[in-house]
Amino acid sequence: DVKVTQSSRYLVKRTGEKVFLECVQDMDHENMFWYRQDPGLGLRLIYFSYDVKMKEKGDIPEGYSVSREKKERFSLILESASTNQTSMYLCASSFPRHAIYEQYFGPGTRLTVT
Amino acid sequence: SQQGEEDPQALSIQEGENATMNCSYKTSINNLQWYRQNSGRGLVHLILIRSNEREKHSGRLRVTLDTSKKSSSLLITASRAADTASYFCATVLHGSGNTGKLIFGQGTTLQVKP
Structure with missing residues (x-):
């Protein structure tokens, strides 16, 4: 089974801190994604990567x-955390199998910035 | 930007009843996928339907796709309390290359009462 792990389930940081969220997948997937999820807004794509050292901006x-x-x-970095970055952060990975791109998600990190 | 819109936003039914959720999208797709999310957890892939398919079944799940109306529906038959979760549709846009980028809908929250 594919496993996607995230470094923390819950995280509390102060405004202005630099925050690192880590995501690791064990299935040699080319593509990796970071989303944030907020009530009423669904999943919004922050960044994605389709190869090592390659990255593209999301929405x-x-x-x-x-x-x-x-x-x-695949690491997500909040250079200077702000309260409006309090959210659930989800990491996912996929590989281009016949252009299907089923994504496998980690358990999520609930980040609170105070 | 979010391509998918889901309807209804919330659905509450009794155990044993069927649950139907709808998803509409705006542009041409390669395939459409449905995911499930238990409260506070990551998303799990349920079923995929390709753009040249009209209907697909997996256990108690039935998915339909109408590309002329740019819409899909997910039917869960004989629902159980354990089906309580949020359900998201996601589309792979036609011509999106090998990035594997998915566009997620806002989700439908399903509550199945015992």
């Missing part, structure tokens, strides 16, 4: 950056 990249130095690991 809401402002205030975030990412790093993919190894194929299995």
Whole structure:
């Protein structure tokens, strides 16, 4: 079974702190994604990566950056956390099998910025 | 930007009844997928239907796709309390290359009462 793990289930940080959210997948997937999920807004794509060291902005990249130095690991960085970044963060991975792109999700990290 | 819109936003039924959720989208797709999310957890892939298919079954799940109306429906038959979750449709846009990017709907929250 594919496994996608996220470094923390719950995280509390202070405004202005630099925050790292880590995501690791064990199935050699090329594609990895970071979403945030807020009530009434569904899943919004922050950044995605389709190869090592490759990244593309999603719909809401402002205030975030990412790093993919190894194929299995995709990190989301909040350079200076703000209260409006309090949210549930979901990581996912997929691979281009016949253009299906089923995504496998991690359990999520609920981040609170105070 | 979110392509999918789901209807209804919330649905409450009794155990044993059928649940139907609808998803509409705006542009041409390669395939449409349905995901389930238990409260506070990551999403899990349920079923996929390709753009050249009209109906697909998996256990108690039945998915239909009408590309002329740009809509899909998910039917859960003989619902159980354990089906209580949020359900999301997601589309792979035609011509999206190998990025694997999915566009998620807002989701339908289903409550199945015992």
